[in-house]
Amino acid sequence: MKQYISVIASYTVIEAIRNRFLWLLGALILFSILISLFIADLALIEADKFQLSFLPAILRIGSVFICSLIVITGTTRDFQDKNHELALSTSITRTQFLLGKLFGYFVISIIFSLTVFISLLIFSDFIPALIWSISLLCELFIITSISLLFAAIMNQVVFSITATVCFYLLSRLITSLVMISNSSLNDQDALSNIVISWIIKAVSYVLPDLSLFTKTEWITDSLYEWNNLSTPLIQALIYIVLISAISLFDFNRKNI
């Protein structure tokens, strides 16, 4: 079983490399560094803090966006070119195929995180950059899993990207939304407020709280602890398992 998964994973990585994702990664790093140097140049004081405030934020958003695009376009192309049918016509099972694709994209996420970590070391200390990069890796694992799920279900690039972006934004904002819905200034007895509050709370239980991941203040204000990684690691582990299970469930239902 492991052999099939590793073969599919390696072919996934090779495909991404042939699609020049390394060039894209390099462009992201270069762009982020140049923008942060430009902004630091505009600052009258605390130029290094200006730089450190923008660089991680741009790298985080860029990495999430590019990783999700790689997963969605690659998976959608596989389904539309019927590559999955070709693979499944051999002795590879559906579970092995999907897990192989997932692990292949995880390897791409690891390459992203590692490159970002190295580029952060130019401007930041080792430990905060390491903690931040590990958290970014957890975030990329979650986004990769969810992108694969949406791509497998929808088989359309535009719909899948839209769904992934909505998921990401909602996960980043869910804590604020829960806080707003519980505000004491709202009419707490109104049925509409109660229903909305319950719905938001229910949604918050099934979404990962990405606002606790990859915080820029770990680098800029040196507010880092190794404890900061406990939430990203545990949540990423649980969520990857959950999304993988949903993906497998859906994939097993497809009539191929």
Add this chain to the structure above:
Amino acid sequence: MSHERSIKNIPKWLIAFLVLALVTQIAYKYLSHQSNFKFKQLSSPLPSKIYSLLSFGEDRAISKALLVQLQSFDSQDGKKIKYSNINYDNIIKWLDVYSELDPKSEYHLLLASQIYSMAPERKKKLQMLNYVYRKFHDNPNQYWKWLSQSALIAKHRLNDTELALKFAKAIRVHATGENVPPWARQMEVFLLENLGEYRSAEIVLGGLIESGVIKDEKEKIFLLQKLSELKQMSNSKQQSNNKQKGVEK
């Protein structure tokens, strides 16, 4: 041929695994909400230009989003936070950012005068009332109502008639638009009368009538009557003071 196979074709272990993963996720989120609550203090905002940039120029939209988040700050993790615990200096900074992003709105003055002034500490109440006083001068003819409410709060909740007088005087002097109702312009006079400062009230009211701001004839008649009452009160107070001085001699 159907695009999907029946659920019966799904391996049982996969269905069990899915249910287990979902339960684990929900349990994890539930337990992390139950963990030791740590109060998060209100941070200082970024300059308004940064928010404008981040919102791609949608200043109004981001101003509303920021304000909604600010007014919800007293509810963290389902727990109500007392205003006493929140940094009021930062609240003022957030309200300033909001007013820069949406200059025509009055929401920040509502929050300052009606919501955040409810803090039990006198110092925090004063901070909010002084904030309203400061912002009043940006647009007196629009913001007079918030300053008049602040004057009432100063008089009745803080028992600080001097502060209430200061606010009422600012309304009389600066809020000269036609939309400003008579009672707001006259507030200073009634506060002085309340203090027993009949002579001062007489002077202020006389000045108000002389200034030509009063356009309504009925209002003029009412104020002239009031002026003569104040003169009588002022004279009788002066006489009683003179008698007392005579007795003391």
